[in-house]
Amino acid sequence: MKNKITIALLIVLLLPLILTSGRVQADEKEINFGYVQWPGVTVKTEVVAQIAERLGYQTKLISGSQSIVFKGMDTGDLDVFLGNWLPTMKIQFEKYQAKGSVQNVRINLAEVAYRTAVPKYVYQAGVKSLSDLDKYADKFDQRIYGIEPGNEGNLIIQQAIDNNKYNLKDWTLQASSTAGMLSAVKRAINNQEWIAFNGWKPHYMNLLFEIKYLDDPEHIWGEGESVHTVIRTGFAEENPNFYKFLEQFKVTADIQNHWINSYKREGKSPDQVAKEWLAANPDLVSSCLKGVKTTSGQPAQEILKSN
Numbered sequence: 001m002k003n004k005i006t007i008a009l010l011i012v013l014l015l016p017l018i019l020t021s022g023r024v025q026a027d028e029k030e031i032n033f034g035y036v037q038w039p040g041v042t043v044k045t046e047v048v049a050q051i052a053e054r055l056g057y058q059t060k061l062i063s064g065s066q067s068i069v070f071k072g073m074d075t076g077d078l079d080v081f082l083g084n085w086l087p088t089m090k091i092q093f094e095k096y097q098a099k100g101s102v103q104n105v106r107i108n109l110a111e112v113a114y115r116t117a118v119p120k121y122v123y124q125a126g127v128k129s130l131s132d133l134d135k136y137a138d139k140f141d142q143r144i145y146g147i148e149p150g151n152e153g154n155l156i157i158q159q160a161i162d163n164n165k166y167n168l169k170d171w172t173l174q175a176s177s178t179a180g181m182l183s184a185v186k187r188a189i190n191n192q193e194w195i196a197f198n199g200w201k202p203h204y205m206n207l208l209f210e211i212k213y214l215d216d217p218e219h220i221w222g223e224g225e226s227v228h229t230v231i232r233t234g235f236a237e238e239n240p241n242f243y244k245f246l247e248q249f250k251v252t253a254d255i256q257n258h259w260i261n262s263y264k265r266e267g268k269s270p271d272q273v274a275k276e277w278l279a280a281n282p283d284l285v286s287s288c289l290k291g292v293k294t295t296s297g298q299p300a301q302e303i304l305k306s307n
C-alpha cells in the first residue's frame with residue numbers, strides 16, 4: 001500500500017512537469033528575432049514581429065552582423081532570421097548548418113542580386129564583367145568598396161583578391177558601412193569618377209543611382225540568389241503554429257523596394273513602415289496565415305482582418 005501511495009504522489013508531483021515538457025503541443029510565447037541592419041531585412045523583421053505580436057506572442061528584435069546573428073541562433077539565444085541571402089551568406093550559414101544548429105525554412109524573397117556593381121557610365125565605357133576591372137585598374141585606384149567588416153560580400157571580394165581571381169591580387173577591399181559605401185558612390189557619380197562596389201537589389205540605391213551589375217563568369221558570387229527564412233534547430237518543434245506561418249510568408253522585390261524607400265529615403269521608422277503596410281495589405285497578410293492560430297487558439301486570419 002505504501003508503494004502505491006508513493007507512486008501516486010510522484011505522478012501528481014510530476015504531472016505538471018510532464019505536461020509542460022510537451023512543447024510540441026503548444027507554442028512558446030516569446031520569439032527572438034535576429035537581423036542585420038540592412039534596410040530590407042530591418043523592415044521585414046519588423047513586419048513579421050508585428051504579425052507575431054498580433055497573434056499573441058512576445059517578441060524581441062536583436063541586431064548584429066551576420067556572424068553574430070548566426071552565432072546567436074547556434075547558442076539558442078535567437079530563434080528566427082529573415083535575411084539569409086544565399087549564396088552570398090553561405091560561408092556563415094553552412095558552418096552552422098553542418099553543425100546542425102540552424103536550418104532554412106523557405107525562400108521569402110526571390111529575384112535578388114548581390115554582386116560587384118559600377119555606375120552606368122563606367123559600364124558603357126567597357127567594364128561589363130569582373131574580368132574587365134583590372135584592365136582599368138588605375139581608374140579604380142585598384143579598390144573595391146564594401147560594407148561592414150565581416151559581411152559575406154566583403155569576404156567574397158577578399159577571397160578573390162587573396163586567390164588572384166580576375167587578376168585582383170594587387171587590389172584592395174575598402175570595408176566601410178552601407179551608408180559609407182553609398183556616400184562614396186554618390187561622390188564618385190557626382191564627379192563622374194570610376195568606382196566599383198558591392199551592390200544589391202532590392203535596395204533604394206537602384207532608384208538613386210544608374211548602376212550596372214558586372215558579369216561574374218567564374219561565379220565567385222555564386223548563382224541563383226535568393227533570401228531565406230532561417231530558424232534555430234528545435235524551433236519548429238517548439239513552435240509548430242508560428243512555424244506554419246513562416247512556411248507561408250514571402251514577399252516580392254517590389255514590396256521590399258517600397259519598404260526600403262519609405263524607411264531610408266522618406267525617413268519613416270521601421271515600426272511605422274510595417275504598421276502602414278500591414279494596414280494597407282490585409283488580404284496579402286491573410287494569405288500567409290492559412291491554418292495559423294493565435295496563442296489563444298482563434299483563427300489568425302479572422303483576428304488580423306478585424307484589427
